[in-house]
Amino acid sequence: xxxxxxxxxxxxxxxxxxxxxxxxxxxxxxxxxxxxxxxxxxxxxxxxxxxxxxxxxxxxxxxxxxxxxxxxxxxxxxxxxxxxxxxxxxxxxxxxxxxxxxxxxxxxxxxxxxxxxxxxxxxxxxxxxxxxxxxxxxxxxxxxxxxxxxxxxxxxxxxxxxxxxxxxxxxxxxxxxxxxxxxxxxxxxxxxxxxxxxxxxxxxxxxxxxxxxxxxxxxxxxxxxxxxxxxxxxxxxxxxxxxxxxxxxxxxxxxxxxxxxxxxxxxxxxxxxxxxxxxxxxxxxxxxxxxxxxxxxxxxxxxxxxxxxxxxxxxxxxxxxxx
Numbered sequence: 275x276x277x278x279x280x281x282x283x284x285x286x287x288x289x290x291x292x293x294x295x296x297x298x299x300x301x302x303x304x305x306x307x308x309x310x311x312x313x314x315x316x317x318x319x320x321x322x323x324x325x326x327x328x329x330x331x332x333x334x335x336x337x338x339x340x341x342x343x344x345x346x347x348x349x350x351x352x353x354x355x356x357x358x359x360x361x362x363x364x365x366x367x368x369x370x371x372x373x374x375x376x377x378x379x380x381x382x383x384x385x386x387x388x389x390x391x392x393x394x395x396x397x398x399x400x401x402x403x404x405x406x407x408x409x410x411x412x413x414x415x416x417x418x419x420x421x422x423x424x425x426x427x428x429x430x431x432x433x434x435x436x437x438x439x440x441x442x443x444x445x446x447x448x449x450x451x452x453x454x455x456x457x458x459x460x461x462x463x464x465x466x467x468x469x470x471x472x473x474x475x476x477x478x479x480x481x482x483x484x485x486x487x488x489x490x491x492x493x494x495x496x497x498x499x500x501x502x503x504x505x506x507x508x509x510x511x512x513x514x515x516x517x518x519x520x521x522x523x524x525x526x527x528x529x530x531x532x533x534x535x536x537x538x539x540x541x542x543x544x545x546x547x548x549x550x551x552x553x554x555x556x557x558x559x560x561x562x563x564x565x566x567x568x569x570x571x572x573x574x575x576x577x578x579x580x581x582x583x584x585x586x587x588x589x590x591x592x593x594x595x596x597x
Contacts, residue, residue, distance in 0.1 A: 278370040285355035292481040304337030320349030341595035361584035364450040382478035389440040403438040429503035453577035461502040522555035
């Protein structure tokens, strides 16, 4: 039986030092991968700094057979870079599975063996690595906790993992054709109802530097995940607007009933309450109309499908190591 080909896909933006450290750690851990052929494709997400060939030390690896850098025409963010990388591999690189991981060290190379082991027990499923604990600051963890609650309320789903995952080769073509992964990889898999499982892993120590995930990037990341469920979100908000309109109508009719059909006295502030109810109902009607328009516009718009449109964002492929 020929060895399985595993492609490691990792997005990189300027942090080439961490990327090379990841290569070293991967090569050291690759002995546990059951004689698999290991290839690495780094997605250069529009970096302004280049990887120095002099610092690459090409040829020192024992298990890694190839290392390539796929350069993008501009910076798009990790989620879109991952989508483009998956589409490229699906079209150009025959393999048995793809490991998606970050290059900063927080996704530990030693956990790749755990993903493979779980995949063998659950074939035909995408395996996500779920961090058992986060080590960021208190404020970040608080807002991340709130993000997960808001995500669950708005979408009806729970998300507790990131990009670190194993995609079996027989699911790669299906994943590459998902427009949802253009905004958020993990949420896109969940939204498409592709079979997946999760395993607990420990967050690794960063190779160097500070995380680029601050409050603003967390908000953008959260909105990207929620946008995958735009239709569900729209329906829920429309139902919320309808409830407000119904409650407003009932409240307004109750005021009219008490005012004209009962001997009960109406306090002076009742007029202000009635005006407030009318204003809220009017705003709810506008929200309902806006949401209906957005939903119809979304369903009639052409979606970006990575497998079909990925070449528009590729600059060139640079091979820096080959065995």
